[in-house]
Amino acid sequence: MSADSHPQAQSQHTGGLLASLKTVFRLPNDDPRKTIAVALVLCLACSVVVSATAVSLRPLQERNAARALKSEVVKVAGLDSAGMSLDQAFERIEQRLVDLETGELIADANPMTYSYRDAAKNPTMSSALDEAGRAGLQRRPDRMPVYLVRQDGQLETIILPVYGAGLWSTMHGLLALAPDGRTAKALTFYEQRETAGLGSEVAGERWLSEWPGKVLIDQAGQPVIEVVKGSVDPGAPNAEHRVDGLSGATLTSNGVTNLMRFWLGEQGYGPFLNRLRDNHRG
Incomplete structure (x- = not known):
């Protein structure tokens, strides 16, 4: 099998999938097969969006969690009312x-x-x-x-x-x-x-x-x-x-x-x- 066979096979598979979707979407709106296909496409699109959002927000969530922990440590240390910023108070710990x-x-x-x-x-x-x-x-x-x-x-x-x-x-x-x-x-x-x-x-x-x-x-x-x-x-x-x-x-x-x-x-x-x-x- 040549080095070009894998990309070619993938291209053929993708083309066949798109052709199948086009065939399904040409069906009448009351056809159960079209309803199922639309639902599957929507679920796939939503899962991609949710996954991408979760990955992109993870660094922000981690920073917020670290800052929240700092705030709790400063509070229990009794330094939250010392007239310092959170970072200044945490540096004392x-x-x-x-x-x-x-x-x-x-x-x-x-x-x-x-x-x-x-x-x-x-x-x-x-x-x-x-x-x-x-x-x-x-x-x-x-x-x-x-x-x-x-x-x-x-x-x-x-x-x-x-x-x-x-x-x-x-x-x-x-x-x-x-x-x-x-x-x-x-x-x-x-x-x-x-x-x-x-x-x-x-x-x-x-x-x-x-x-x-x-x-x-x-x-x-x-x-x-x-x-x-x-x-x-x-x-x-x-x-x-x-x-x-x-x-x-x-x-x-x-x-x-x-x-x-x-x-x-x-x-x-x-x-x-x-x-x-x-x-x-x-």
Whole structure:
């Protein structure tokens, strides 16, 4: 077969297809074959337009997503009202990647080009989880981003991305800790699809305002935070480790407890937080 045979065959195939379409479109309008052909052509044209639009918009979507994440990090760091632009505020935040196995910060790694969501899907960049205590997750990225805020060289805030299963969705949030690595300063859930008016209150300002000051980890380094059913008794001895439950959303509340304990534990940021606490005490 000559080198020119393939283009020639393609040309003949295209010509035959066009001839067939012309034959179909000459049929009467009430002919079912013409109706089906028109529908197929319209579907093909629409799919091409949608695919082209999605490809062309992907860079813009990625930039918008990165900017939205920056905004959430700045907000939970408490720098959103400091009279700076978003980029200026974000520049004050140290962005690092941490090896969850060792708790060590990784040198020469750019967190802004790293996606923990993609890493969780890649067996070479993640670890399979056992059934117990995994916050509804199948795999855990081997590395996770962390954001550190320093004031005059001293660590002021530790910001950890956290996520886990709720009732209907995977909830993604950011947890801000005090330098002791145990006490909450702020929490936000910037992505969730829980039941409107019930579980969706996981992102509500009123409920999130209960978190600052809560002690999430005990002196032994074990996560003890719990979202309880109902309200917390302020006089109870363990009140500092408890947060009011979300009314009518027990499974979402349990999901928050599970994801917090997972990410603050040994399979999550536990080794990293232990290192920070040692440095803080020193």
